[in-house]
Amino acid sequence: MIKHLFATFLISMVPVVELRGGLPYGIALGLDYPVALLAALIGNMIPAPVVIRYARSALEWLRKKSAWLDRMVSALERRAHLKGRMVRKYRALGLCILVAIPLPGTGVWTGALVAAFLGMRIKQAVPAIFVGLCIAAGIMTAVTYGVIHLV
Numbered sequence: 001m002i003k004h005l006f007a008t009f010l011i012s013m014v015p016v017v018e019l020r021g022g023l024p025y026g027i028a029l030g031l032d033y034p035v036a037l038l039a040a041l042i043g044n045m046i047p048a049p050v051v052i053r054y055a056r057s058a059l060e061w062l063r064k065k066s067a068w069l070d071r072m073v074s075a076l077e078r079r080a081h082l083k084g085r086m087v088r089k090y091r092a093l094g095l096c097i098l099v100a101i102p103l104p105g106t107g108v109w110t111g112a113l114v115a116a117f118l119g120m121r122i123k124q125a126v127p128a129i130f131v132g133l134c135i136a137a138g139i140m141t142a143v144t145y146g147v148i149h150l151v
Contacts, residue, residue, distance in 0.1 A: 004029040005039050012043030015109040019044040019137055020102045024144045037137060044108050048129050051112035052122050077117065079105075084114040092128040095120070099132025102139050108132075 008031060012022030019040045026036030059077070063070045083105070087094035099111040108129055115125035 001031070004031055005035060008036055008039040009043035012040040013047060016104060016107075018107045018109065019133060020107065020140055023137060023140050024147075027144055033141070037141070041133060041137060044133055045126075045130060048108050048112045049122050049126055051109065052116045052120070052125055055113055055116040076113075080110070080113045080117045083110060084118055087111075087114050087120075088118060091120070092124055095125060095128040096132040096135070099129050100135035100139075102136045102143075107136070 004026065008022050008026030008029070010022075011017055011025050012019050014021070022040040022043060023036055026039060027033060029036075031039070059073045063073050083098060087098055090097070095111050095115060098106055098114065099108055100106075111129045111132060112125070115129070
């Protein structure tokens, strides 16, 4: 059980996959729902404050390494700014909604990057991201159990 719990935790930390992949994975392995949910929530939230705090510095450092990395960072920044329109307008509520939609290109990592690029404080961004993550967890629970009961 510990192995499955740790795998659920680690999968939920991975960008793009996040809780959307970790929670169904944990449930599919036979973890009790509350255990899988807790592992996925914690695993997905751990990177958020780190990304918010250090993303801009890390990306600036990468820019200086090569022209190719500079282009890659610029593309990432453009995507974050496009996703950040709603967040710029509605601040914490917009960030919560961005994270809550369990689709590719949304989630905790994207929300944390958008918060970093918009200069949001960790104290404002992390609670909004967590509430959005809880909403996404509810949606993923409904989808996961719907699929399990169809099969």
